[in-house]
Amino acid sequence: MKTLLLLVLCSLAVVCLATDAAQPVADNPAQDGLFVEREQASSVVRQKRAPGEYTLSQLESLREVCEANLACEDMMDTSGIIAAYTAYYGPIPY
Template sequence: MKRDLAAVLLRRRRATGQLSPLQMESLREVCELNEACDDMADTAGIVAAYTAYYGPVPF
């Protein structure tokens, strides 16, 4: 197996960086439409609420 192909296959995913304010606002707008998600966002945070109701953050 060539070295570059092996590197692609074994490459680890990097941890996601901090979300920008625009990305956070986008998550908030989606979550506001669901009252339960909006309430959870106020207590647990927008990322936790979005993940619980809609799955992983898309960006």
């Protein structure tokens, strides 16, 4: 029984080593797909938005924060939400 188990394990090891040896080794690591061109990477990676381009949900969350402070709410009505939030709470976190 032990001999049969040893024979099976050895044959399994030979098969694994033979399949690894059959695969060609790449000379250039860029061919493995680890590196991409700058243009391709910039199309995949999310670009930062220009300042002042906020979504409606982001503006609504700023408005909710500003509505808790009466002075901020008054300034929001005259100067806008971004100016009021920045004046009372500092830079916008997103």
